[in-house]
Structures are given as structure tokens and as C-alpha cells.
Amino acid sequence: MPFPTPAWYWFKRFLSFKTLRRKFILGFIIASMLAAGNILVVQSLLRESDTFAATINIAGKMRMLSQRIGLMQLATQDRKNQSPGSAFQELExxxxxxxxxxxxxxxAFELTIPAVPAALQQQLDEIERSWVSYHHALTTLRAGLFDLDMPHDEVIFESNAAFEMIASNEWLLNNTETLINSLVGHAQAMQEHVMHRMYGLFFINVLMLLLAWMIIFSKILKPINQLMHHSNELAAGNYSIRLRLDSDDEFGALSRVMNKTSSHIENLLCDLEIKQANLKQAEVKLRRAALVYQHISEGIVITDAGGHVQDVNPAFSKITGYDADEMIGSRMNKLGAGRHPPDFFRELWNELQDTGHWHGDIWNKHKSGREFVSHLMIxxxxxxxxxxxxxxxxxxxxxxxxxxEAVIWRQARFDHLTQLPNRQMFHENLQKSIEQSRRSGLPFALIFLDLDLFKEVNDTFGHDQGDVLLQQVAQRISNCCRRSDQVARLGGDEFIMILQDLRKPEDVYPICDKILRSISHPYSLSISEARISCSVGVAFYPHHADNATELLKYADLAMYxxxxxxxxxxxVFSSAMRDSVQLRHDLLRDLQFALDTRQFILHxxxxxxxxxxxxxxxxALVRWVHPVHGLVSPADFIPLAEDSGLIVPLGESVFHQATQQLSLWRRDLNEALTVSINVSPAQFQLDGLNSDSWICALQELDLPGSAITIEITERLLMESKEDTYERLQEFRRAGIRIALDDFGTGYSSLSYLRRFNIDIIKIDQSFVRNLAENSENMALCRAIITMSHQLGLRVVAEGIECARQHELLLAAGCDYGQGYLYSKPVSADQFTDWLMKHAA
Incomplete structure (x- = not known):
């Protein structure tokens, strides 16, 4: 691509100028060029008009010359004296x-013209032919005039040449006239064309003026109006308005400057409004702070860096009794009560220096001399x-x-009955003892004490006397401990002691013996004298456990x-106890699975x-055949079932297995056989014993109520509620007998036997095991048998293992016997065989 010429380059640069000055210059140049063009066009039109006029003038003169030549020829009088001469030659x-x-x-004729248009050249050819004819006629005529000796007039009018000259002249005149007429017509057409061109030029000028107006309006007047409107808005205070001028000329630059200025002014005004609002808020806060300072109930004191008082509020004067005039300029130690050692204030000042803050309680003295505690924040x-x-x-x-707070603190941490630390305070002290033991390296002992059978004391003497006994127990335990030891009551009849700074574990044992002896001494109550004992568990820190939770748990295990x-x-706690607890946990975990998988069987x-x-x-005695531990004793899993609530489904399972088996035995072997089923007190307490369901189950098996005996314990009678009594009566109304198991081991009274309509008494095997003639156990057994018969009850003796025991009980009048002498508990199949054998 060739490089542009310098003229074109500068012209393009000029067209790209965007300032108003350059635009005005460019507009002036364009207007000047437009005016010059108009002048040139008009001049061109005028020249064309003058040219056609000159052309017509020359054509007219040619016509005139042709006539003049003819007239001059006719005017010649003397053919001898006349000759063509120079005049004719000049005209021709x-x-x-x-x-x-x-x-x-x-x-021609001092007029300069262009050639006639091509359309008229043919007419010039006609004029030229007529001129040649005319010129020939003239020549002939002149030649005749000079040769004949006849009068001139006769020669002219009579000669054929004359007629030929006149005809040629007429022909020339007509052609000339035709040319003139054609030129005039062409001139008129040219004039119309010029007029059209003038109209076109006028239209173009109008368009150019309209375009110029639009450009002026768009680029000048409109921006000016926008600037004027923007200025009026700014004058009215509307600084958010913005100009929308995208041009790069002075208007665009001015709009950008004005937009920037208005934006800056708007930001300034916004900042000013914010500052004014903040100032008003600060004023409000200052007034509010002044009101708070004057009316707050807390005392406020302002000191300099050296501690000299600069100002105090009214509450300060109300609390201390000192007016502001009395305090300003003085130091705060003026209020000192003298209760704090110098180290207290030294630590206060050091914390202020380090952190800039301090808070705490401090004793001050009122102007009147009264001392008071103030909570101070600096x-x-x-x-x-x-x-x-x-x-x-x-x-x-x-x-x-x-x-x-001190009262509440003591109430929250001390037992109101014994005034000993309570469970919460004990846990705090235990944690402190652990930290102290870690620092000193000396072990300590945790002693867990629980009174034996304290519930019976409450039931016998009443809860008020039970509280008196607990107070005396607390005093005795405290008297047995050293000054450094700690005693606490956990609740109920449970006490705990922390024996600190032990040199060796054996130091604890004499204290435990002393506690056991002291607790077992008689207690003087208001209505009688009572005796009680206690069970004590011991665990050592850190030998048995290194944390408070496990240490307390192990002491509790040792107590049980x-x-x-x-x-x-x-x-004293041992790892075997922990293993026993772990076994209990494992059995409890497996208990539900055992129920689901029928691991429980009846013997x-x-x-x-x-x-x-x-x-x-x-x-019917339930047995658990554990897949890992083998045959688990009921003494191990029955308490777990009671604690977990699984005793309810287990009891239902035992009942249905026993009754279904009994139905088979009564049908096939012994229609008078009955089955005794043990019922746990937890089944009553958990509402898991549905008497209606059991009675319906017996009816479905076609078993009479008398075929079943429900065995309960003395604990159920002592802890029974009204609904327990009602359910037992429902069983008796259905014919089901009620037997009292392990009689003599508890504290049941004859009133229980009467109230619950017991049918059978079972003497506990502990009385039968060492039974001998004239022994204390024998006397107890006779008394139980005699009393039961007098009440209309039947008696079953448990644990008969030899014939002598059988004979002694038979002689005492016992009705039934149960024990290894007859058979150990066996499976249903084995018992079937046993029944068949003894039936024979």
C-alpha cells in the first residue's frame, strides 16, 4: 500500500481535530468553499448565456451581411464604372x-464564441451551400453587368442571373433565419437547464444549511443547553446529577470537569453530613454520658497517672461519704480500711502497669468509719x-x-443436716487433693462409707430420728479423722473421706477400724436406742487410679x-473388683441379645x-447359657435385668415357658402338678406384670389358676404400693397362690402376711443349712412353722441336703421340702424323666 501524500495526510489530520476552534475553522472553510462554488457555478452559467448570445449575434450579422451584399450589388449603377472592389470582398x-x-x-465581429453544438452543424452545411450558390449568382451577375451594352436596369431585371441571385439570397436568408431560430431555441433550452441547475444548487444549499444547523444544534446548542441545565441543578444544590456528553471537544472536557467537580462537591457534602450526624450523635452520647455519670448508682473516680483524684461522680460521694471537694487532689488510699497486705496493692499496681486494667474486691472505709466491700474495676x-x-x-x-453469696456458696457446698461438705464441695476438694498429691508426691486414700440397712432404721424409728442418727454418725466420723483429713456427705447414708499425706497405705487401716467401732456403738434416739453398722471401701491415689472419676468409682466398688x-x-479395692464390674458390663451388653436368641432356659x-x-x-429357675461365659448364675444377671428393665421381657418369657411345659406335664404325667414362678419386685415397679395377660394365657392352655404359684420376696412387701397390692389380689381371685420366698432374712412383719393374703411361706436355706436338734436355727424353724400354721399358711423349707434335715423338718410339722436331697435343678427333659421315675 503506497504512503499517503503529505497533503492528504495533513488534510486527514485536520479533519480529525476535535476542538471547537478547529471545528469552527473547518466549518468556515466548508462555508467559504460552498460560497465559492456557488459563485463559480453562477459565473459558468452566465458565461454560457453570454456565449449563446454572441453566437446568435454573429448569426444575425451573417444574415445582415447577406442582405447587404445583395443590396450593394443591385445598387451598382454603372457596370462599366463599377467593379467588385474591396467592399464586396470585405463583406464576403x-x-x-x-x-x-x-x-x-x-x-468574429470582436465576439469570441465556441463552435455551435453538433446538432446545428447540419444547418451550417445548408448555410454554406446556400452561400456558395448565392456567391456564384453574384459572381455571374457581376460578370454580366460588365459585358452587355444595355442599360443597367434592364440588365439586372432582365438577366437570368439576377433572378438566380435573388433566389439564392432568399435561400441564404432562410437558412440563416433557421439557424438563428435554432440557436434561440437552444438558448432557451440552455436557460431552462441553467434554471434547473440553479434550483438544484439552491436545494443543495438548503440541505447544507440544514445539515449545518443540525450539526450546530447537536454539537454546540445541545451541549450548551445541557451545560446550562446542569449548572442550574448545581445551583439548586443537586450535586448527584451527571452530564452525558461523550464528545472529545471543549464541551466534553468541560462536562468531565463539571462531573468531577460535582462528584467532589457531593462527596464533600456527604462527608460533611456524616460528620454533622456523627457530631450530633457524639453530642447526644456526650449528654447521655453526662447523665449516666451523674445518675449511675456505681461510683466513678478519675485519677491522673500518679493516682491523684481529678473528679468523682455523685454516687462516689454517696457510697464513701466524701464530697468531691474533699477527694479532688488526694489519693485513693484515703479510703483504705487497712485489711489488705502491701503485696495486694503491689500486685494491683503491677497488673495496671502491665495490662492497663484491674478488677477485684477491695475493702474500703466510709467517712463515718464503717468498713465495706467494694468491687472495683480500673x-x-x-x-x-x-x-x-x-x-x-x-x-x-x-x-x-x-x-x-457466702451464704449461698455454703448452702451449695455444705450439707444442711450434718454441716459437712456436700457432693459438690467434695468433688472440688478431691480435685485439689489430686493436685496437691501431684506436687508433694505423697499418696492419699479415698474412703467410701455406707451405713448398713439404714432404711430399716428410718422405717422403724421414723425419718426424723434417722436424721438425728445421721448427725451423730457425721460427728463420729469427723472425730475419727485427723485434722488434715476431709469428711463429706454424698447424700442419704453415704459418707466419704479424703485421708491426705499418707506415708504408706497401712496408715489408713487403723482409721478404718476406728470408724467401724465408732459407728457400731449404740445411738441414743428420742424414743429408743439404735444400733447400726457400716461398710467401708478404700481406694488409693495414684496406685488405683490417677483421676477423680475412677478413684471414686473404685472406692464405691470396694464398699459394695x-x-x-x-x-x-x-x-480395699483390687483389680478383681474392676474385672467383676467389667463382667457385669459385658453381661448387661449381652443381655438383650440373649433374650432375642433364646439363650435363657428353665431348670x-x-x-x-x-x-x-x-x-x-x-x-421354675431361669438359667443363662452364655456362648462365652457358659452357664451364668442368676445372682449375676437377675440384678442386671432389674437395673436395665429387661426383667420385664425376661419375666414374660419365663412365665410362658413354664406354663407351656406345665400344660404338657399335667396332661401326660401328673395332672395335680403345680409350678412356682419367681417374680421380681422390679416387674411390679416397672409396670411390667400384666395380671390379665397371665390369666388369659392360663385359660388358653386350659390351666386352672391353682396350677401356678407366684413367689415374691419380703422386699416387695416392704416397698409395695397400692397398685402392687391390687395386682396380687387379682392373681388370688384367679386362684393363683402367692408364696413368700426367703422368709426370715428380711424385716417383714405379720401385718404384711395378713394384708397381702400370703398362701405359702418358704423358709430360707440359711436356716436349714446348719439345722440340728436343739439348735437356734431349729427353734427359729419351729417358730416359723407354728406361726404359719396358726395363720393358715403352708410352709416350704429350702436347701434340704440330707435325710436328717428332712426328718427334723418333718417332725417340726413342715409341709414341703426342697433341696439337693431330692434333686438339683434340672432341665425340662431331665425333670420329665425324674417325674416318670418317681411316678413309677
Whole structure:
């Protein structure tokens, strides 16, 4: 691509100028060029008009010349004296010159014209032919005039040449006239064309003026109006308005400047409004702060960095009794009560220096001399360079509040009955003892004490006397401990002790013996004297456990181990106890699965009629065949089932298995056989014993109610509620007998036997095991048998293992016997075989 010429380059640069000055210059140049063009067009039109006028003038002169030549020829009088002469030649030369100018253009008669249009050239050819004819006639005529000797007039009018000259002249005149008429017509057409061109030029000028107006309006007047409107808006205070001018000229630059200015002014006004609003808020806050400062109930004191008082509020004067004039300029130690050691204030000042803040309780003295506790909060205010400007103290009189808190604290941490620390306080002290032991390296002992059979004391003497006994127990335990030891009551009849700084574990044992002896001494109550014992569990930190939770748990396990060993003794925790607990946990976890998978089976032990030796009854005893632990004792899983609530589905399972098996035995072997089913007190307490359901189940199996005996314990009678009594009565109304199991081991009274309409008494095997003639157990058995018969009850003796026991019980009048002498508990199939054998 070739490079542009310098002229074109500068022209394009000029067209690209966008300033108003350059636009005005460009507009002026365009207007000047338009005016010059109009002038040139008009001049061109005028020249064309003048040219046609000159052409017509030359054609007219040619016509005139042709006539003049003819007239001059006719006017010649003397043919002898006359000759063509120079005049004729000049006229003829002018005519021929004019004809040539018309044909080719040029100057004739001092007029310069172009050649006639091509359309008229044919007419010039006609004029030229007529001129040649005319010129020939003239020549002939002149030749005749000079040769004849006749008068001139006769020669002319009579000569044929004359007629020929006249005809040629007429022909020339007509052609010339035709040319003139054609030129005039062409001139008129040219004039119309010029007019059309003038109209076109006028229309173009109008369009150019309209375009110029639109450009002026768009680029000048409209921006000016927008600037004027924008200025009026700014004058009215509307600084958010913005100009929308996209041009790059002075208007665009001005709009951008005005937009920037208005935006800046708007931002300034917005900042000013915000500052004014903040100032108003600050004023409101300042007034509010002043009101708070004057009316707040807490005292406020402002000191300088050195602690000199600068200002106090009215509440300060009300709390301390000192007016502002009395305090300003003085130091705060003026209020000192003298209760705090120097180290207290040294630590306060050090914390202020380090953090700039301090809060805490401090004893002050009122102007009247009364001492009071104030809760003080001190905050430091700093300058920009980090130095302290002032310190602000906020305080209130909390004397009564602290007194109440101390009361509440003691109530929350001390037992109201014994005034010993309670469970919460014990846990706090235990944690402190652990931390102290870690620091000193000395172990300590945790002693868990539980009174044996304390519920019976409450039931016998009443809860008020039970509380008196607990107070005396607390005093005795405290007297047995050292000054450094701690005693607490966990609740109920449970006490716990922390024996600290032990050199060796054996140091605890004498204290435990002393506690056991002290607790077992008689207690003087208002209506009688009572005796009680306790079971004690011991665990050592850190030998047995290194945290409070496990240590307390192990002491508790040791205490229950002491109870299991016969009560009124202490027991030190061992890993075997932990293993036992783990086993209990495992069994509890497996208990539900055992129910779902039918791991529980029933064994049956016969109950023999002592006089006849016949089988009268069978007791259904549940057994757990564990896949890992083998045969699990009921003593291990029954308490778990009771605690977990699974005793309810387990009891239902036992009942349905026993009754279904009994139905088969009564049908096939012994229609008078009955089955005893043990019922746990938990089944009554958990509402898991549905008497209607059991009675319906018996009816479905076609079993009478008398075929079933429900065995209950003395604990159920002692803890029974009204609904328990009602359910037992429903069983008796259905014919089901009620047997009281393990009689003699509890505290049941004859009133229970009467109230619950017991049918059978079962003597506990502990009385039968060592039964001998004239023994205490024998006397007890006779008394139970005699009393039961007098009440109309039947008696079953448990645990008969030898013939001598059988004979002694038979001699005492016992009705039934049960024990290994007859058969151990066996499976249903084995019991079936046993029945068949003894039936034979």
C-alpha cells in the first residue's frame, strides 16, 4: 500500500481535530468553499448565456451581411464604372469568417464564441451551400453587368442571373433565419437547464444549511443547553446529577470537569453530613454520658497517672461519704480500711502497669468509719504516645451481696443436716487433693462409707430420728479423722473421706477400724436406742487410679465388696473388683441379645410333700447359657435385668415357658402338678406384670389358676404400693397362690402376711443349712412353722441336703421340702424323666 501524500495526510489530520476552534475553522472553510462554488457555478452559467448570445449575434450579422451584399450589388449603377472592389470582398470575407467561427469556434465581429453544438452543424452545411450558390449568382451577375451594352436596369431585371441571385439570397436568408431560430431555441433550452441547475444548487444549499444547523444544534446548542441545565441543578444544590456528553471537544472536557467537580462537591457534602450526624450523635452520647455519670448508682473516680483524684461522680460521694471537694487532689488510699497486705496493692499496681486494667474486691472505709466491700474495676486511658492520660475507677458497695453469696456458696457446698461438705464441695476438694498429691508426691486414700440397712432404721424409728442418727454418725466420723483429713456427705447414708499425706497405705487401716467401732456403738434416739453398722471401701491415689472419676468409682466398688462380704467391715479395692464390674458390663451388653436368641432356659427343682414323699410342685429357675461365659448364675444377671428393665421381657418369657411345659406335664404325667414362678419386685415397679395377660394365657392352655404359684420376696412387701397390692389380689381371685420366698432374712412383719393374703411361706436355706436338734436355727424353724400354721399358711423349707434335715423338718410339722436331697435343678427333659421315675 503506497504512503499517503503529505497533503492528504495533513488534510486527514485536520479533519480529525476535535476542538471547537478547529471545528469552527473547518466549518468556515466548508462555508467559504460552498460560497465559492456557488459563485463559480453562477459565473459558468452566465458565461454560457453570454456565449449563446454572441453566437446568435454573429448569426444575425451573417444574415445582415447577406442582405447587404445583395443590396450593394443591385445598387451598382454603372457596370462599366463599377467593379467588385474591396467592399464586396470585405463583406464576403466577413460572412465566410463568421460561418467558419460558427462551425469551429473563434472570434468574429470582436465576439469570441465556441463552435455551435453538433446538432446545428447540419444547418451550417445548408448555410454554406446556400452561400456558395448565392456567391456564384453574384459572381455571374457581376460578370454580366460588365459585358452587355444595355442599360443597367434592364440588365439586372432582365438577366437570368439576377433572378438566380435573388433566389439564392432568399435561400441564404432562410437558412440563416433557421439557424438563428435554432440557436434561440437552444438558448432557451440552455436557460431552462441553467434554471434547473440553479434550483438544484439552491436545494443543495438548503440541505447544507440544514445539515449545518443540525450539526450546530447537536454539537454546540445541545451541549450548551445541557451545560446550562446542569449548572442550574448545581445551583439548586443537586450535586448527584451527571452530564452525558461523550464528545472529545471543549464541551466534553468541560462536562468531565463539571462531573468531577460535582462528584467532589457531593462527596464533600456527604462527608460533611456524616460528620454533622456523627457530631450530633457524639453530642447526644456526650449528654447521655453526662447523665449516666451523674445518675449511675456505681461510683466513678478519675485519677491522673500518679493516682491523684481529678473528679468523682455523685454516687462516689454517696457510697464513701466524701464530697468531691474533699477527694479532688488526694489519693485513693484515703479510703483504705487497712485489711489488705502491701503485696495486694503491689500486685494491683503491677497488673495496671502491665495490662492497663484491674478488677477485684477491695475493702474500703466510709467517712463515718464503717468498713465495706467494694468491687472495683480500673481502666487506663492512654495518649497517642502510649503514656497514661488518666485512670477510671468504677466501683459499687457489694458488702451485702458478698454476704449473701457466702451464704449461698455454703448452702451449695455444705450439707444442711450434718454441716459437712456436700457432693459438690467434695468433688472440688478431691480435685485439689489430686493436685496437691501431684506436687508433694505423697499418696492419699479415698474412703467410701455406707451405713448398713439404714432404711430399716428410718422405717422403724421414723425419718426424723434417722436424721438425728445421721448427725451423730457425721460427728463420729469427723472425730475419727485427723485434722488434715476431709469428711463429706454424698447424700442419704453415704459418707466419704479424703485421708491426705499418707506415708504408706497401712496408715489408713487403723482409721478404718476406728470408724467401724465408732459407728457400731449404740445411738441414743428420742424414743429408743439404735444400733447400726457400716461398710467401708478404700481406694488409693495414684496406685488405683490417677483421676477423680475412677478413684471414686473404685472406692464405691470396694464398699459394695465389703457389703457382699457380710457388712460391718472395710475392703480395699483390687483389680478383681474392676474385672467383676467389667463382667457385669459385658453381661448387661449381652443381655438383650440373649433374650432375642433364646439363650435363657428353665431348670426345674421338685418340691416334695414331706409326709407322703410325693412330688407336689416344681420351682421354675431361669438359667443363662452364655456362648462365652457358659452357664451364668442368676445372682449375676437377675440384678442386671432389674437395673436395665429387661426383667420385664425376661419375666414374660419365663412365665410362658413354664406354663407351656406345665400344660404338657399335667396332661401326660401328673395332672395335680403345680409350678412356682419367681417374680421380681422390679416387674411390679416397672409396670411390667400384666395380671390379665397371665390369666388369659392360663385359660388358653386350659390351666386352672391353682396350677401356678407366684413367689415374691419380703422386699416387695416392704416397698409395695397400692397398685402392687391390687395386682396380687387379682392373681388370688384367679386362684393363683402367692408364696413368700426367703422368709426370715428380711424385716417383714405379720401385718404384711395378713394384708397381702400370703398362701405359702418358704423358709430360707440359711436356716436349714446348719439345722440340728436343739439348735437356734431349729427353734427359729419351729417358730416359723407354728406361726404359719396358726395363720393358715403352708410352709416350704429350702436347701434340704440330707435325710436328717428332712426328718427334723418333718417332725417340726413342715409341709414341703426342697433341696439337693431330692434333686438339683434340672432341665425340662431331665425333670420329665425324674417325674416318670418317681411316678413309677
Amino acid at each position: 470575407a466577413d460572412f465566410e469568417s463568421a460561418l467558419e467561427v460558427l462551425r469551429y469556434g473563434g472570434q 481502666s487506663s486511658c492512654f495518649n497517642d504516645d502510649g503514656t497514661v492520660n488518666c485512670r477510671i475507677g468504677l466501683f459499687s458497695d457489694v458488702t451485702e451481696k458478698r454476704r449473701q 465388696a465389703a457389703k457382699d462380704r457380710g457388712r460391718n467391715q472395710y475392703c 426345674y427343682q421338685p418340691i416334695i410333700h414331706l409326709r407322703s414323699g410325693h412330688v407336689a410342685k416344681a420351682e
